[in-house]
Amino acid sequence: MFSLATDAAPGRPNEDFVIASADLAVVVDGAGIPFGGCHHGVAWYARQLGVRTMAALVASPDVPLVDGLAAGIAAVAALHVDTCDLTNPGTPCAAVGVLRVGPDRVDALALSDVSVVVDLDTGPEVTCDLSIEEISGTEPAAVAGMRFGTPEHANALAALVARQTATRNRPDGWWVAAADPAAAQYARTASYPIDALVRATVFSDGATRPVDQMEIYRWPEFLDLLEKLGPAGLIAHVRSLEAADPHGDSYPRTKRHDDASLAQLMLDKPLINRRS
Numbered sequence: 001m002f003s004l005a006t007d008a009a010p011g012r013p014n015e016d017f018v019i020a021s022a023d024l025a026v027v028v029d030g031a032g033i034p035f036g037g038c039h040h041g042v043a044w045y046a047r048q049l050g051v052r053t054m055a056a057l058v059a060s061p062d063v064p065l066v067d068g069l070a071a072g073i074a075a076v077a078a079l080h081v082d083t084c085d086l087t088n089p090g091t092p093c094a095a096v097g098v099l100r101v102g103p104d105r106v107d108a109l110a111l112s113d114v115s116v117v118v119d120l121d122t123g124p125e126v127t128c129d130l131s132i133e134e135i136s137g138t139e140p141a142a143v144a145g146m147r148f149g150t151p152e153h154a155n156a157l158a159a160l161v162a163r164q165t166a167t168r169n170r171p172d173g174w175w176v177a178a179a180d181p182a183a184a185q186y187a188r189t190a191s192y193p194i195d196a197l198v199r200a201t202v203f204s205d206g207a208t209r210p211v212d213q214m215e216i217y218r219w220p221e222f223l224d225l226l227e228k229l230g231p232a233g234l235i236a237h238v239r240s241l242e243a244a245d246p247h248g249d250s251y252p253r254t255k256r257h258d259d260a261s262l263a264q265l266m267l268d269k270p271l272i273n274r275r276s
């Protein structure tokens with residue numbers, strides 16, 4: 001079973017989406033220009049992609065996760081190819097993380113900057129693709145140095161998003177789920193023996209900022225904190241860290257808040273192994 005939580009950045013619609021069955025979790029972090037070519041918007045895209053990817057992987061539990069994600073992307077594109085301009089560079093896109101627990105192994109997939117953290121008896125393994133940061137060069141750091149809410153910050157953030165939009169889903173750029181199912185082939189994947197599994201969780205990047213952007217915790221500590229606080233409690237802790245540093249003085253970051261979501265695997269061996 002999974003325990004889930006999702007929380008919108010204060011004052012904004014939630015562009016994250018999380019869905020799970022007993023042995024499969026999908027976390028989607030929607031992005032893109034709010035209505036770039038698509039009148040449905042980013043939140044709609046994130047919801048649809050989560051549901052359609054879940055449907056594909058539940059219907060065919062043995063297919064590679066990449067194939068399930070490709071089917072999900074194709075199904076969403078089919079929903080609005082006739083009403084929206086899916087060739088618009090601002091069309092909605094999303095980072096996707098998937099965790100699947102099988103009788104013998106656990107499978108992880110990350111397309112873009114969602115983190116699938118599988119803690120093994122040898123320590124945590126993180127599946128995540130940070131190509132978006134490499135392609136963005138020094139711009140995120142420049143944005144993070146500015147005060148939130150100022151015109152300078154808004155302009156720098158817009159320039160960063162424009163650069164990310166121009167380089168997305170290109171061989172020399174970074175890959176994310178959008179309208180072309182071929183993007184799924186660029187996801188990072190990993191599989192581990194079930195016997196080595198200690199715990200596992202899928203996080204959107206708004207939930208991992210205390211580890212990556214803020215560098216307050218290392219993964220083992222952060223996973224311990226999740227066990228103690230639970231998914232909603234951990235996100236509340238992220239919000240309290242952000243609120244205590246409202247201008248990013250202590251912890252420079254591109255945005256004060258971000259949508260935050262996670263799906264924590266609740267290890268219950270008899271239930272998880274029921275398919276075997």
Ligand SMILES: [Zn+2]
Nearest residue numbers: 038040080084
């Ligand atoms: Zn649309």
